[in-house]
Amino acid sequence: MNRNREMLDPVVMGHDASMYSLFHYLREHDPVSYVEHPDFEPFWAVTRHQDIKAISQNNAAFLNNPRTVLVQREFEQALLAQFGTRNGLETLIHMDNPKHRKLRNVTRDWFKPGPIDRLEPQVSAIAKSYVDKMEDMGGQCDFVKDIALLYPLRVIMSIIGVAPEEEAMMLKLTQELFGGQDPTQTRGQEVSDGLAVLMDFFTYFTGVVEDRKRNPTGDLASLLANALVDGEPMETLDQISYFIITATAGHDTTSATIGGGMKALIEHPGELARLRDHPHLGKQAAREMIRWVSPVRHMMRTTAEEIELGGKTIKAGENLCLWYPSANRDSQAIDNPDVFDIERDNRNQLAFGYGGHMCLGQHLAILEVEVFFRELLPRLRHIELAKDPEWVKAIFVGGLKSMPVHYEMR
Numbered sequence: 001m002n003r004n005r006e007m008l009d010p011v012v013m014g015h016d017a018s019m020y021s022l023f024h025y026l027r028e029h030d031p032v033s034y035v036e037h038p039d040f041e042p043f044w045a046v047t048r049h050q051d052i053k054a055i056s057q058n059n060a061a062f063l064n065n066p067r068t069v070l071v072q073r074e075f076e077q078a079l080l081a082q083f084g085t086r087n088g089l090e091t092l093i094h095m096d097n098p099k100h101r102k103l104r105n106v107t108r109d110w111f112k113p114g115p116i117d118r119l120e121p122q123v124s125a126i127a128k129s130y131v132d133k134m135e136d137m138g139g140q141c142d143f144v145k146d147i148a149l150l151y152p153l154r155v156i157m158s159i160i161g162v163a164p165e166e167e168a169m170m171l172k173l174t175q176e177l178f179g180g181q182d183p184t185q186t187r188g189q190e191v192s193d194g195l196a197v198l199m200d201f202f203t204y205f206t207g208v209v210e211d212r213k214r215n216p217t218g219d220l221a222s223l224l225a226n227a228l229v230d231g232e233p234m235e236t237l238d239q240i241s242y243f244i245i246t247a248t249a250g251h252d253t254t255s256a257t258i259g260g261g262m263k264a265l266i267e268h269p270g271e272l273a274r275l276r277d278h279p280h281l282g283k284q285a286a287r288e289m290i291r292w293v294s295p296v297r298h299m300m301r302t303t304a305e306e307i308e309l310g311g312k313t314i315k316a317g318e319n320l321c322l323w324y325p326s327a328n329r330d331s332q333a334i335d336n337p338d339v340f341d342i343e344r345d346n347r348n349q350l351a352f353g354y355g356g357h358m359c360l361g362q363h364l365a366i367l368e369v370e371v372f373f374r375e376l377l378p379r380l381r382h383i384e385l386a387k388d389p390e391w392v393k394a395i396f397v398g399g400l401k402s403m404p405v406h407y408e409m410r
């Protein structure tokens with residue numbers, strides 16, 4: 001029986017045990033697997049680390065346009081009709097060179113390690129306010145809903161320059177965009193509901209662009225609103241899409257890592273004690289949590305020419321889906337991949353992708369995760385699960401939806 005269709009089932013993908021068991025099976029039996037499903041255009045699923053890395057680093061042979069993430073056929077067609085592209089948006093992740101390089105250069109320096117390190121006091125202050133909140137909640141909270149979802153949201157919104165009173169709306173829109181298959185997060189099952197979510201993003205960020213053109217403040221929004229590409233202002237669709245990817249990619253992923261990282265520390269109390277007693281391991285631990293959670297489940301590429309991969313012939317113009325959580329548990333590339341080890345050398349992990357599209361916000365993401373646990377652990381005497389956690393049912397960005405905990409602060 002071919003199990004590859006299971007990767008399109010948000011219930012299988014919405015739980016780490018079932019997802020990793022499926023990927024283990026596919027790496028062993030069918031690492032480059034042709035997937036056909038009534039609701040999706042066919043594609044090749046790639047599950048081995050070495051193949052995913054090789055494809056990601058060859059941006060000329062493997063294109064991001066026109067199919068970037070797995071979207072149901074019906075919705076893809078509606079996007080094509082409404083926006084003229086199968087993706088709907090025109091963000092960095094949907095573009096190829098030379099345009100991709102030019103637009104990435106607009107914020108490249110802003111996201112480099114040096115400037116990101118200078119944000120540390122601001123990020124630490126926000127992390128501390130959420131640890132204070134845990135203390136105020138008196139020993140029980142839903143760690144995901146009360147803390148992990150909100151802290152990275154506050155960080156990225158303060159960086160972009162979105163006012164605190166708009167954050168709840170941004171969180172809801174992001175969940176509607178990424179968690180669209182989860183009945184508790186979706187706006188509705190109709191294609192028009194998905195389009196309405198995109199239109200709400202457009203309306204909001206069009207207002208922000210107009211404001212920052214009139215009143216530039218030095219924040220990231222002002223940089224994006226006033227940027228020139230080849231000496232000309234950015235196209236409106238490119239500009240609004242840039243806001244959308246920064247606002248959405250900038251928190252759901254990091255929230256999922258902090259929620260899943262906390263769960264991993266609860267399940268591995270030895271690692272929790274090691275990190276608390278050796279705070280200099282913070283950056284390595286953050287990288288391990290990111291590998292462990294791999295919140296971005298996949299990205300897609302389209303072949304520019306016919307290739308051979310894993311003994312299969314893939315014609316020009318066919319689509320490949322790269323499954324990052326699978327790469328990060330591949331024992332051919334990573335020693336003892338099913339062991340959570342905060343001191344491991346994580347240079348080879350692929351949670352941030354690889355090559356020309358490798359995550360622009362990776363240094364910010366690592367800083368946020370590191371700083372949060374550095375603030376929390378010295379003040380935390382004990383923590384345990386109060387109930388089984390719940391997972392978001394999603395095949396694109398995944399993670400925990402809810403994790404009630406009991407804890408004692410020092």
Ligand code: HEM
Nearest residue numbers: 092093249250253254296352353354357358359360361365
């Ligand atoms: C743990 C957190 C995060 C993970 C696991 C993650 C993962 C990823 C992955 C897998 C890609 C695609 C890479 C590829 O195709 O090779 C990506 C792209 C991107 N990420 Fe992240 N990300 C995270 C946090 C962030 C943050 C905090 C931001 C901040 C704004 C961000 C902004 C972006 C952008 C703009 C892109 C598109 C880059 C391009 O196509 O050139 N991400 N990310």
